[in-house]
Amino acid sequence: MNIVIVGTEFGGLAASMALVHKLKRQEIQVTVISDRDYFLFRPSLVWVPFGEREIENLTVPLTTLFHQHGINFIKDRVLNISAEQKVISLLSGQKITFDYLILASGASLDFSKLRGRKRQFHSFYTEPTAVHTRRIVHNIQPGNSVVIGSSKQNPNPLPAYEFAFELHHFLQKKSIKANLSFFTAEKSIASFYPKKLQEKVQNLFTEKNISVYENCDIQKVQKHHIILSQNVTIPFEQLFVIPPYKGASFIYSSDIPHDNGLVTVRNTMQSIKWEYVYAVGDGATILSSTWMKNGHSAEQQGVISAKNVLSQLNNKQAQATFQPSLMSLMETGSDGGILAIHYKLFHLELSGLIPHQMKKIFESYYLKKVELFGEA
Ligand SMILES: Cc1cc2nc3c(=O)[nH]c(=O)nc-3n(C[C@H](O)[C@H](O)[C@H](O)COP(=O)(O)OP(=O)(O)OC[C@H]3O[C@@H](n4cnc5c(N)ncnc54)[C@H](O)[C@@H]3O)c2cc1C
Known part of the structure; x- marks a missing residue:
């Protein structure tokens, strides 16, 4: 057997x-x-x-x-x-x-579904792409237009949100003022969250001055422009995308x-x-x-x-x-993070530094759990 x-x-x-x-x-x-x-x-x-x-x-x-x-x-x-x-x-x-x-x-990741110039966009979904993206992130200059987004047919857009907030924090620490835009194919921002947290995420984008385009999927990527549905075109110097x-x-x-x-x-x-x-x-x-x-x-x-x-x-x-059930931890840059648990009768929503610390603890716990083969 x-x-x-x-x-x-x-x-x-x-x-x-x-x-x-x-x-x-x-x-x-x-x-x-x-x-x-x-x-x-x-x-x-x-x-x-x-x-x-x-x-x-x-x-x-x-x-x-x-x-x-x-x-x-x-x-x-x-x-x-x-x-x-x-x-x-x-x-x-x-x-x-x-x-x-x-x-x-x-x-x-299915890059073939994204029409246009493959080399124009970067991802962070796999080890090589995350390492490669480090070089791109370090080359962002003041005044650059940076676009981050998640395309249709990707069932987990959450890492794109995390990346946008972490990038904002990173540039802030380096005193680099770039123009950040975020798009998602979801009908509305953070649709995977309950209403209150959706508003929280929307407010974070506003506070951080990140332009948001919702219900927009990628139509085409040109040399320095991304064309989205709903006739939205955004110029960019750097483009980070979670493909289908x-x-x-x-x-x-x-x-x-x-x-x-x-x-x-x-x-x-x-x-x-x-x-x-x-x-x-x-x-x-x-x-x-x-x-x-x-x-x-x-x-x-x-x-x-x-x-x-x-x-x-x-x-x-x-x-x-x-x-x-919903159990997610989202990093939100300088604001810490968001924790959402909706499990049967147990509901918990938290934002701020505690979820950020929890994400770090979860990382250590999980790596330990694997080392001990489930006996942590
Ligand atoms: C940047 C990022 C942030 C994320 N954040 C979170 C988060 O905060 N919380 C969370 O819960 N999830 C998060 N996720 C999602 C989570 O990592 C995935 O949902 C999870 O890894 C899926 O696990 P899986 O076992 O289904 O498949 P995978 O993790 O994709 O693993 C697939 C396995 O199959 C093997 N494999 C594939 N093809 C073959 C083949 N042909 N032959 C042999 N082996 C093969 C691979 O080597 C690998 O071992 C994040 C993901 C990313 C990329």
Whole structure:
């Protein structure tokens, strides 16, 4: 019996930790496949362009950790999956068979959907782009027009907000007066928040003198202009964009139903076609349900998929279901941060220095939790 997990970030790690801690039967093998042999705490990538973090402070090596917990770890790239035959083909030529599969392979940025000059915009969503963006940020000159935004089909615009506020703070500290503009494809600013926090975010933009364009998606990027819907054109010297999402490329050559590469699942996190195939986190899409795609949701879904696999192993139905909740921490530059928790009957909203400190504590806690493999 082999349970295979693809991916080693919030979703994949949560699933592997939950399985290992609950599995007692020795004959069950857990195999983790990932093209990376380390965990990266992505929420802190937003600090990398401003020199407040180095990538090596945000990572935990995983190979030894997996072996210590009896997990067979394969560092390789998945090329395609036959769910029907229960076989995964890897770049190295290896073929791995599975009885249950949990896909936590995330989403990739789809620059092809942005028409225009690819080299004109920068991102901070991955390690290389965050490091590259540091150089761009340090080259901003007084009077420059800087545009930050999040495009349509990206289910988590929050990092774009954080980047805008952190950039404002960074330039303020360096006494550089640049003209900052922010756009979002959301119908209204911070639509993922309850009304009161939406107003809070709007007020922060006003106080910081950042021009805001809502309900605007990218139409075209020209050499020094970005053209948005609603006939908005903004000139820029620097442009930072969160592009649209698509699923991991191997999903397109597999027999697993998906929407734009995001595996279509039920709220048990099972594929709509294959009940022994699960998908969680950024790389999944649940039929008729939306949720904020973030580390918190990916982690919850990883645990749910592990529980359901364990039920199936015991010849029971997969019963654990994902109920969307909001749990987010947003950095807001010199103002600290915003915490929003809306979970069943528990609601908490806070802004100021405490959420900022909480984000830092959460980073240390999570990295420690990974080092201790869930026993923090
Ligand atoms: C700048 C930034 C700030 C953020 N801030 C927050 C925040 O404050 N709070 C929060 O909760 N979330 C935040 N997020 C979002 C959060 O990081 C993601 O939602 C989360 O990482 C998704 O986890 P995942 O496990 O679904 O996938 P991913 O993190 O995308 O991981 C995918 C895994 O699959 C592996 N993989 C992919 N393709 C293959 C393949 N073909 N073969 C083998 N392995 C493969 C990858 O190596 C990786 O291990 C932020 C993200 C960014 C970028």
